[in-house]
Amino acid sequence: MTDHIENLAADVQAFTSNVFLVTGDRTALVDTGANFDVVSRIETRVDDLDTVVLTHTHGDHVGNVDAVRAAFDVDVQGHESAQPVVDTELGEAVRLGDHDYRVVHTPGHKDDHVCLYAPELSVCFAGDLVFANGAFGRTDLEEGDRETLIESIDRLRGTVDPGLSVLHAGHGPSVTSDAYATIERAAAAARQR
Incomplete structure (x- = not known):
């Protein structure tokens, strides 16, 4: 089986993050978004969710957590279990769909920020660390720090394979060509003052 990844917030006009539904063995939601009815969008696609994984806990990424938790009685995973929206702390890897994703701690935009990378699938969920066209978080x-962000972009660049197929960003379009070069451009852009 191959994972199917769909951005449930692709056409939403409200202030929200992208929300990725990953189907396969372990149906997962990467971030919940905010300010729109994500529950009905999930329900038209799958019967149940196995987990929710948060890239970080800014409001636009977690605003729908309570609604999703209530509808699916699902465990919410994040970097810091001290956060009220996080039920379980992420370990070194997490299963999404049919693949294991490495959890890469990438602070700088927010202290609890993580990226998720599946080497076998060559896919990375980058949250708000890097975006299409080499933009960066x-x-x-609060908790933002440029030097820390640069270190995190470098850490991600050193973790993913140069042949990275897809980079799913927390906002805007996913990057489906030259994904590694996008991370390199973000690293260079973040160093500009």
Whole structure:
């Protein structure tokens, strides 16, 4: 089986993050988004969720956590179990769909930020660390730090394979060509003052 990954927030006009539904062995939601009815969108595609994994706990990524938790009685995983929206702390890897994703701690945008990388599938969920066209996450919010963000982008660049097929960003389009080069561009752009 091959994972199917769909952005449930692709056409949403509200302030939200992308919300990725990963189907396969272990049906998962990467981030829950905010300010739209994600539950009905999930229900039209799958009968149940096995887990929710958060890239980080900014409001636009976790605003729908309570609704998703109530509808599916699902465990919410994140980097820090001290966060009220997190039920279980992520370990070194997490199963999404039919593949294991490495959990890469990537602070700088927010202290609890992680990226998720499946080497076998050549897919990375980058949250708000890097975006299409080499853009990078904001560092002017609480817990934001430019130097830490640069270190995290470098860590991600050193973790993923140069042949990375797809980079799913927390906002905007997914990168389906030159995904590794997008990370390199973000690393260079973040160093510019």
